[in-house]
Amino acid sequence: MKANYLELSGVGIEFETGGKTPFRALQNVNLKMAEGEFVSLIGHSGCGKSTVLNIIAGLHQATEGGVILEGREVVKPGPDRAVVFQNHSLMPWLTVYDNVALAVDQVFRHSKSRAERREWIEHNLALVNMDHALHKLPSEISGGMKQRVGIARCLAMQPKVLLMDEPFGALDALTRAQLQDSLMQIQADLGNTVVMITHDVDEAVLLSDRIVMMSNGPAATIGDILTVDLPRPRDRLALAEDARFVHLRHQVLEFLYARHGVAAATDTGAKPVSAARVLAVEGCDRTDPVGRSAGDSRAA
Numbered sequence: 001m002k003a004n005y006l007e008l009s010g011v012g013i014e015f016e017t018g019g020k021t022p023f024r025a026l027q028n029v030n031l032k033m034a035e036g037e038f039v040s041l042i043g044h045s046g047c048g049k050s051t052v053l054n055i056i057a058g059l060h061q062a063t064e065g066g067v068i069l070e071g072r073e074v075v076k077p078g079p080d081r082a083v084v085f086q087n088h089s090l091m092p093w094l095t096v097y098d099n100v101a102l103a104v105d106q107v108f109r110h111s112k113s114r115a116e117r118r119e120w121i122e123h124n125l126a127l128v129n130m131d132h133a134l135h136k137l138p139s140e141i142s143g144g145m146k147q148r149v150g151i152a153r154c155l156a157m158q159p160k161v162l163l164m165d166e167p168f169g170a171l172d173a174l175t176r177a178q179l180q181d182s183l184m185q186i187q188a189d190l191g192n193t194v195v196m197i198t199h200d201v202d203e204a205v206l207l208s209d210r211i212v213m214m215s216n217g218p219a220a221t222i223g224d225i226l227t228v229d230l231p232r233p234r235d236r237l238a239l240a241e242d243a244r245f246v247h248l249r250h251q252v253l254e255f256l257y258a259r260h261g262v263a264a265a266t267d268t269g270a271k272p273v274s275a276a277r278v279l280a281v282e283g284c285d286r287t288d289p290v291g292r293s294a295g296d297s298r299a300a
């Protein structure tokens with residue numbers, strides 16, 4: 001396993017706003033990831049998580065600093081980095097099989113025979129338990145199933161890094177839990193290097209090796225990094241009662257609410273809400289969507 005497999009050094013970005021002053025979204029973001037590591041990005045809405053992911057994906061260019069993947073600078077998108085978005089991005093006119101085939105043909109047209117590609121597509125759909133629906137159209141399967149196909153499509157490209165932008169954010173709690181378990185199993189089997197954005201504190205602790213907690217923007221940066229040293233495989237039911245899990249969860253909440261309370265609270269001079277209060281209010285028994293307003297359609 002390579003230690004500095006993916007490295008962000010001194011990453012900053014300014015966006016043109018149309019006015020005189022550009023908007024500085026990120027400043028001095030530094031992160032080194034090992035091969036096979038699972039890292040979650042968490043932070044309040046609008047702090048810059050997707051921007052970090054897009055810079056790693058090569059969809060945005062950093063204004064300062066840069067990203068090195070396996071010794072090479074990332075300057076544009078490439079098949080070595082696959083992105084899973086919150087809402088599946090399947091082609092509605094293609095079957096489940098053909099949606100995955102599109103990506104597989106692009107990457108393996110010259111290196112795998114037609115029969116090998118067919119086997120590979122079916123194998124990846126089996127990994128996410130979707131091999132029973134090869135010939136269905138996206139409109140004929142559920143939201144969770146579509147998301148499974150999106151994940152299979154990314155896995156089938158054998159990317160060096162899997163980038164996931166709130167992959168389970170739009171799903172109901174039961175489907176989300178099933179997909180989290182599938183993802184843990186797949187990562188245990190394949191050893192993928194994963195960067196995942198989430199607003200769900202429990203999800204971050206359950207899935208990650210490390211949780212990167214971002215400060216509020218503008219000029220957001222990494223505020224702290226929490227190592228999740230819970231042994232694998234992880235069982236969600238057992239962990240719910242596990243003192244270490246509860247402690248890690250509390251540390252994330254402490255960062256988000258006590259140390260980096262929402263901007264509205266600090267702007268008005270009010271004290272940020274304490275993690276203890278959040279836990280007390282929520283009864284400490286549920287997932288904590290971060291930085292979502294009541295009107296936000298993505299709220300869990």
Ligand SMILES: Nc1ncnc2c1ncn2[C@@H]1O[C@H](COP(=O)(O)OP(=O)(O)OP(=O)(O)O)[C@@H](O)[C@H]1O
Pocket residue numbers: 015016017023025043044045046047048049050051052217
């Ligand atoms: N292309 C762009 N042009 C101008 N500003 C942008 C652009 N993309 C992002 N921003 C701004 O940069 C900041 C970070 O946005 P980003 O989408 O990365 O946040 P986020 O943490 O992923 O938010 P959320 O959790 O709500 O998805 C925001 O203030 C956003 O308005």
